[in-house]
Amino acid sequence: MTLIPPGFPKDFRPQRVRLANATTLAELPPIAIVNYFRDNPSAARELLLESGDKRFTPSTFIEGRGKTYRVGWLSSEIKFECEASFQNLADAATDYLLFSLGKSRWLPGKAAVLRDAHVDRGSRASEAAIRSLSESAGIILPDVYLAFLRNSNGATGDLGIEPGYVVFWRAEEVVANNVGYKVAEFAPGFFGFGSNGGGELLAFDIRGLIPWPIVMIPMIPMDAKEAIQIAPDFISFLTAFGRAAPPG
DSSP: OOOOOTTOOTTOOOOOOOOTTHHHHHTSOHHHHHHHHHHOHHHHHHHHHHHHHOOOSSEEEEEEETTEEEEEEEOTTSOEEEEEEESSHHHHHHHHHHHHTTSOOOOOTTOEEOOOOOEEOOBOOOHHHHHHHHHHSSSOOOHHHHHHHHHHBTOEEEBSSTTSEEEEOOTTTHHHHHHHTTHHHHSTTEEEEEEOSSSEEEEEETTSSSSOOEEEEEBTTBOGGGOEEEESSHHHHHHTBTSOOOOO
């Protein structure tokens, strides 16, 4: 039985790294690798660009997010695992290099290790349920949203943006829940598709042009003036689904 190193996913396999001296560099003590990337920032940026060019899963990744960098594993199910957050590119590049080659993880004290994200993909919505939702919603729902329900009806999981967790309503419940929560009455111009499992409604902002932004609105009391945009569209929202929730 192959032992999985700490900080590695269950389905890990070593990755190819295109950086010319990657193999030699990975044999150095981790702190020496950090110093190398600090003195040679173009090499660190090369790894960042390489990760952005990947077109396959599963794989390691490194990405910039605001003023921080994240390193982790993207599974075949489009699930983000074993993520760590770094304050600078040199540390992140070191972790990415060692992680990709199956050596170890570089997690200095200032690196925030993020818990693996929880995801329940739900079930498949029937075509009858999708047709009923489309006909009774009163709006033309985005194709990508309906496609998501076809494969992930009632999905739940961590969300890498606020509010940190999402419970997608099942196709059979969407219209009834909008009526039950009186969304049209208390938040006209919005159409709910789920919640955070607590007091936040997640909804399409249908007041403008498609693609509609995604917002969260407090449920009690529900007030459209309290709506906060959390994603520019549903596709962007989905990229945050199954990612480690933001620190709270």
